[in-house]
Amino acid sequence: MKAITLFVVLLLGCFWEANAQEETVALGNDTLWNLQCFKVEPEVISTKTSLLFVPGEELAKEDFDTIARFFTDRGIAVFKLDNPSASNVEKSVKYIRENSKELNVDPNHIGVVGYGGKPFFDRLPDLPVHFVVSALQKFDDAQGEKLDFSDTIPVLMIANSECQRDIKNLNAFYSVLNKRGNETSFLFVDTEKTGPDTSGSNIHLKMICDWLSGYGGLEPLFAEKTEAQKKAEDWVNFQKYLENLLHTDWALRQRFAEANKNLKQQSFPPDRIVFMGNSITEGWINADPDFFKETPFVNRGIGGQTTSQMLVRFRNDVVELKPKAVVILAGTNDIAGNTGPISLEDIFGNIASMADLAQTNNIQVFICSILPAYDYPWKPGLNPAPKIAKLNKMLKTYADANDCIFVDYYSAMIDERQGMKSEYSQDGVHPNLDGYKVMEPILQKALKNFKK
Template identity: 50%
Template sequence: MRPSFCLFFLLFSTAIFAQKEREKYPEIMNQDWPNLQKYQEANAAISEPPVAVFMGNSITEGWVNMHPQFFSENKYVGRGISGQTTPQMLIRFQQDVIDLQPEVVVILAGTNDIAGNTGYSSEKMITDNIRSMVVLAQANDIKVVLSSILPVYDYRWRPGLEPVAKIKSINSWLKDYASENGLVYLDYFSKMKDDRDGLPIEYSEDGVHPTSAGYDVMQPMAQKAIQEALENQ
């Protein structure tokens, strides 16, 4: 069999397979799973590198929506997407962090993985994705602030998971990893937890997402962590 015919056959077979997969899983094959389109226009409109990019989920997105001046006045940029898990953030890390050339990235991730938003995630799966984001940042001379996962006693959309132990274990890993690699660890958990290791009502109405008062607690902590990263990394 001639090489040219083999190549044609391989390409033809691949095309047929792709078409069958598209017909079998139309929603999956056609969707923008990491939501790369969400910030494309906003990214293109940035004229100078920000001091810090906040990479995260709905907690970060809600922060920007609720306290926009905190970001604009400090030359911070929020790149949170509601519901996202660490593999989705990792895919868009190039576009939504590296390409913006910030001095610092503040990573707040993991709670939706624990909730199972994109399927089961082991602790190692979560920490591997976070580690990969750190490696990408450091390879591009971006300083890193690793945020703890916020306290959660129960996820209303996935009740009964009992996430406290997993959150505390991942936070312990984040703290150790930050210490071992010269990163800044931002410990929201210890500052905001109640006696059940969840978020108290004054900081969250649903036990997961901060209220304005919750963000008031987080803001000076984030500023201090960013300044520490700028000075010490």
């Protein structure tokens, strides 16, 4: 791959069209210059490359958002400087370089996008930039003869067909760049023959991306993925996993088949208690293994599971183990929609059915409150908090009326937003060790009262 060096892209008579909105962040001292940042979204793999736009009169008339979105969607950060003086260009490049870590860009992959022909290049001497975009209008034969910017910068010149009338002057500028040592490319676009979906900005922007790609400017510099990317990929992989289970073992009845077989071959302790649940139950034994050591507790939690899946495997993983009691902690993944949409009434019905099945087999039932959650990091925006609160009330009412014991973790772990207190969880859903240490005495008190 060719090493990244300083780039200049010259856009001649471009037609920019934009109308979408992109979140911007004001940077720098507004009394000196106004610099806006269009960041790469967390879900997009960043190339660490950035473009600093120094708009001229033509670009200033257009909405800039779609231009920025075009590049940020391709992993390129975009900066826009509203006051294009030479000193402000220098200050902006310096700002980006000095704050590259916070801005998530590489200080050696910064490009400048400018307008106005030769005057724009007069602002470039000694700037530590690595590619430049300049929309040039008309040239006279003298322009280009006294260029002062680095002769190591490759140059891309893009013009629409109307600029061909100035071909002599453009060729002169092109020749000067080549004689100076700048590796220069020159392209024309016939905008009159293109439709509305391909005319103007998109043609030129695609050319820029193709050209930058040749210099490695569009290749991700780092293999590490952001937390948002990891979470998004984890959710996609989890959905694929569920799709596979749908055709094989949807409820994971085989997950504990061997362990259950071994337990049934042993003598049945009279005080065995099975924990039925999801990742909160499964993670409990990992977070605090001492809580399960030398006890009659049997953990049958499976991460990601919903009450529909638990009900299917309840006979295998609970009833056939002949426990004295079962502790059911379930429902949050249903609200998250892990196996599809489901009403609160149906979630409640699944838990009630597990309780009925247990009581039919003389197993005491402990129904646990769903833990508070303000949001689900793997599926944000569902507003689970009020649903959890409502379902907990339904479960408590059922437990009180049907000889079940309600275990209230919720009240001890909720914060002012109806989410889980931050000290009890890293992601707002799954307890950390401190969270489990809050839950354990609540459950132990309920078990102690039952044994009496």
